[in-house]
Amino acid sequence: MITAEELLERILILTTVNSTLIHALITIEAEGGLESKQIDQLASGVRAVRESVKRTLGNSGNNSATSGSSFVDDTIKVILTHLKRIETALDSYSKSREQAILKEDLKEPLLTTQQLITEASADLAGLTGKPFQRRLSIFDPEKQLPLLQQLLDKYSSRSHLLLPNYWFESCRELFRYSEPREVISEVTHIAGQVFYNLIRRFLAEAPCAGLLQELSRRGTLGNDLTSREQNQIAGTASEFYDQLANALQNNSVKASISEAKRGLRAFDWGPADVEKRVVGVVHRSARELVDQATDSKTLSDSERIIHTELSRYLCALTTNLHNLPRFNQLLTDMKI
Amino acid sequence: MEASDEGPRVAEVFAIGIGECGSNLVGAYLKQARERMLPPRIRGYLCMNTDRSDIQKLRQKYDIPKENTLLYGASDIGCGGNFTDGYNYVHDFKDVIMGQLTQLGFEGVSGFIIFTSSGGGTGCGGAPALIEILKQRFQEEEGRRIFVYVFTVLPFKDQTSEALNTMWSLSKLLRGQLEDRGADLVCLLSNRAMLRRILAWREGEVADFLQQQLQIDVAKVTDVEGMVPSTVDGANEASKAQESAFVELVNPLALRFVEHMLSPGVVEPGKEVFPTTDIADYARKLDPIVVPCLYTDVSLIPSAGNIAMQLKTMVKYAVEHCSFAEIGSEPAASSTYYTFSGSREYARAEYDPHIKQALRPYTAKGAAITPCFVSYEDDVHPSDLLLLLGLPQIPEIEDLVNSSTELVDLHAGPSPLRRGWFKKSKGVGEEVLRAAIRDVAELFNLEMK
Numbered sequence: 150m151i152t153a154e155e156l157l158e159r160i161l162i163l164t165t166v167n168s169t170l171i172h173a174l175i176t177i178e179a180e181g182g183l184e185s186k187q188i189d190q191l192a193s194g195v196r197a198v199r200e201s202v203k204r205t206l207g208n209s210g211n212n213s214a215t216s217g218s219s220f221v222d223d224t225i226k227v228i229l230t231h232l233k234r235i236e237t238a239l240d241s242y243s244k245s246r247e248q249a250i251l252k253e254d255l256k257e258p259l260l261t262t263q264q265l266i267t268e269a270s271a272d273l274a275g276l277t278g279k280p281f282q283r284r285l286s287i288f289d290p291e292k293q294l295p296l297l298q299q300l301l302d303k304y305s306s307r308s309h310l311l312l313p314n315y316w317f318e319s320c321r322e323l324f325r326y327s328e329p330r331e332v333i334s335e336v337t338h339i340a341g342q343v344f345y346n347l348i349r350r351f352l353a354e355a356p357c358a359g360l361l362q363e364l365s366r367r368g369t370l371g372n373d374l375t376s377r378e379q380n381q382i383a384g385t386a387s388e389f390y391d392q393l394a395n396a397l398q399n400n401s402v403k404a405s406i407s408e409a410k411r412g413l414r415a416f417d418w419g420p421a422d423v424e425k426r427v428v429g430v431v432h433r434s435a436r437e438l439v440d441q442a443t444d445s446k447t448l449s450d451s452e453r454i455i456h457t458e459l460s461r462y463l464c465a466l467t468t469n470l471h472n473l474p475r476f477n478q479l480l481t482d483m484k485i
Numbered sequence: 486m487e488a489s490d491e492g493p494r495v496a497e498v499f500a501i502g503i504g505e506c507g508s509n510l511v512g513a514y515l516k517q518a519r520e521r522m523l524p525p526r527i528r529g530y531l532c533m534n535t536d537r538s539d540i541q542k543l544r545q546k547y548d549i550p551k552e553n554t555l556l557y558g559a560s561d562i563g564c565g566g567n568f569t570d571g572y573n574y575v576h577d578f579k580d581v582i583m584g585q586l587t588q589l590g591f592e593g594v595s596g597f598i599i600f601t602s603s604g605g606g607t608g609c610g611g612a613p614a615l616i617e618i619l620k621q622r623f624q625e626e627e628g629r630r631i632f633v634y635v636f637t638v639l640p641f642k643d644q645t646s647e648a649l650n651t652m653w654s655l656s657k658l659l660r661g662q663l664e665d666r667g668a669d670l671v672c673l674l675s676n677r678a679m680l681r682r683i684l685a686w687r688e689g690e691v692a693d694f695l696q697q698q699l700q701i702d703v704a705k706v707t708d709v710e711g712m713v714p715s716t717v718d719g720a721n722e723a724s725k726a727q728e729s730a731f732v733e734l735v736n737p738l739a740l741r742f743v744e745h746m747l748s749p750g751v752v753e754p755g756k757e758v759f760p761t762t763d764i765a766d767y768a769r770k771l772d773p774i775v776v777p778c779l780y781t782d783v784s785l786i787p788s789a790g791n792i793a794m795q796l797k798t799m800v801k802y803a804v805e806h807c808s809f810a811e812i813g814s815e816p817a818a819s820s821t822y823y824t825f826s827g828s829r830e831y832a833r834a835e836y837d838p839h840i841k842q843a844l845r846p847y848t849a850k851g852a853a854i855t856p857c858f859v860s861y862e863d864d865v866h867p868s869d870l871l872l873l874l875g876l877p878q879i880p881e882i883e884d885l886v887n888s889s890t891e892l893v894d895l896h897a898g899p900s901p902l903r904r905g906w907f908k909k910s911k912g913v914g915e916e917v918l919r920a921a922i923r924d925v926a927e928l929f930n931l932e933m934k
Contacts, residue, residue, distance in 0.1 A: 418584030421552030
């Protein structure tokens with residue numbers, strides 16, 4: 150038999166659920182959605198309350214105060230119905246959020262088997278506790294990648310794009326990491342600007358602009374990266390984040406700058422028969438990053454470290470480039 | 486080029502040609518080296534330029550591989566005689582240049598020989614900058630001394646813009662020496678003098694060549710030297726072709742001197758060098774600017790007696806008729822180095838007092854004369870006398886100083902629009918050019934008009 154106190158308790162719980170649901174609605178409105186975890190928690194809560202109220206309905210027949218009262222039963226039934234609807238609505242919302250995320254992911258090009266293995270390895274690596282987690286989706290809150298893409302599209306009709314695409318993919322790979330968010334945001338903010346300037350130098354400044362236009366007229370080698378080339382970039386980006394994690398943990402700006410300068414001294418200019426001025430554009434960008442890390446009066450320590458690690462990233466990518474036959478051929482073809 | 490695997494290794498040098506003239510000299514030297522199998526002292530070489538078409542022509546003409554050429558600068562169209570651009574481009578592209586040199590294996594060499602003209606833009610401006618970055622690279626980063634020799638070619642007659650560039654170039658190279666950032670030795674070669682020599686020695690061949698290349702009948706020309714047009718401040722294709730034809734005549738002569746200068750440092754079977762001589766010795770014992778004189782295939786007949794007179798005649802001829810820049814009969818050199826090479830019968834160390842005696846009229850009082858004898862066991866080698874006269878009087882330099890001064894005066898004055906020419910054409914102001922002219926005039930004890 151349910152007592153008046155128990156009834157009041159149930160009413161209190163229902164009021165609490167109401168408040169929670171209203172709060173959730175406000176959050177959805179303000180932030181554009183809830184996270185899956187939050188939706189699940191809410192749905193569980195509603196389910197628990199419904200079960201509890203349902204038990205009330207089951208006990209109501211024994212209540213001397215309410216026995217035989219259809220009003221109470223009807224009221225409880227109405228409450229249960231509403232709770233059920235809320236629960237169903239929350240389940241649907243949860244499903245639609247998952248589908249939205251899935252749709253976002255499906256915008257990525259289909260992966261080859263090798264890429265899937267790389268992805269799985271990356272996720273497994275995440276389980277080992279690496280600080281930076283690679284994801285399938287792109288994390289680009291500042292919408293820098295579309296700007297880069299626009300730049301490439303602008304020059305696509307007259308410039309050979311293989312080389313700019315290599316650097317675009319190298320940038321985009323950095324945006325596939327999303328945690329820890331604070332650090333990643335800093336990385337992508339700086340990297341976006343660096344790669345934008347780098348690609349712009351290739352496409353819009355002498356001597357590279359002219360060389361790429363000439364190459365475009367010859368129409369050789371294609372513009373898109375192969376899976377092997379993409380995988381190499383992915384591997385280099387992973388190393389970048391590993392090194393960044395170490396550097397941030399050590400928190401020695403001086404050591405980072407020293408490493409980056411060493412990287413510049415050992416910069417791989419490639420064989421004697423490649424067009425050095427094109428390679429020189431990357432060297433210049435790498436050097437500027439180190440200069441900024443050294444000379445800036447406004448950068449924080451973590452930002453300086455990110456600058457130096459990006460410099461090393463550029464140097465490592467350049468070494469990769471010389472080992473890729475197509476790019477080696479490209480740079481040789483470009484040499485005057 | 487690969488060093489010989491037989492016998493002791495020689496101290497190797499790296500050759501760099503900068504600008505059109507310098508690159509062509511390197512190209513011509515290599516062509517000769519391939520044809521005549523010269524002893525390899527040059528470990529590697531690089532022809533660098535800011536003009537795309539020059540690089541392409543050079544590669545075609547001398548069959549130079551792509552890896553040994555470097556186009557730098559952003560515009561691909563050269564410097565247009567602006568030595569400031571030439572200077573800045575080298576510094577701006579320093580990493581690219583050093584990257585290319587690294588790939589060509591320049592590390593570990595004893596020194597560099599830089600070939601350039603003194604009157605252009607790329608070479609004139611680029612050479613001092615190149616020396617700065619090379620010295621910095623080796624001395625500051627490796628703690629090692631390297632020797633840098635510059636072979637610079639003075640312009641033809643009446644090339645006034647080139648004359649002014651020459652003033653800046655010489656001033657810059659020599660001032661660099663004071664800060665240990667300049668050339669260790671500047672060898673002056675004069676297009677005018679070399680052309681005159683060739684006309685004198687091989688008139689028939691020259692006439693045929695000019696007829697063939699330029700449809701010029703030499704017999705009808707009174708001033709062949711004056712026919713060489715100035716091309717530094719923009720020129721049409723015909724002028725460039727004309728200048729190029731004359732340059733082709735003089736280049737081989739310039740290269741023979743290079744070969745003789747490097748020869749004492751090359752170890753060969755049956756060859757003795759006394760005292761040991763190499764590029765460091767020249768640099769240390771001579772004044773910063775030298776004019777070479779090369780008398781090849783000297784005829785000496787020891788058995789005929791009066792060797793002193795024969796040697797005196799040999800020296801006189803070398804100075805007055807075989808110099809690579811006009812030095813007249815009273816050059817008053819402040820220092821001299823000579824190398825006398827030939828078979829053992831002729832290249833004898835006991836001739837040193839006679840040669841020194843013969844050189845005295847051509848040197849200033851108190852000037853040091855340093856000998857080197859290169860003698861061969863066999864009698865196949867001709868007798869050759871190479872003289873390096875340090876800081877001689879060069880009338881041609883006086884012409885260049887005067888031409889330059891006139892050019893500067895022409896654009897000087899109160900009008901800022903007129904004075905704008907200095908920045909536009911040379912990238913520096915009037916004061917810098919006047920200071921450069923003054924430097925050269927003072928160095929050669931010339932009175933400025």
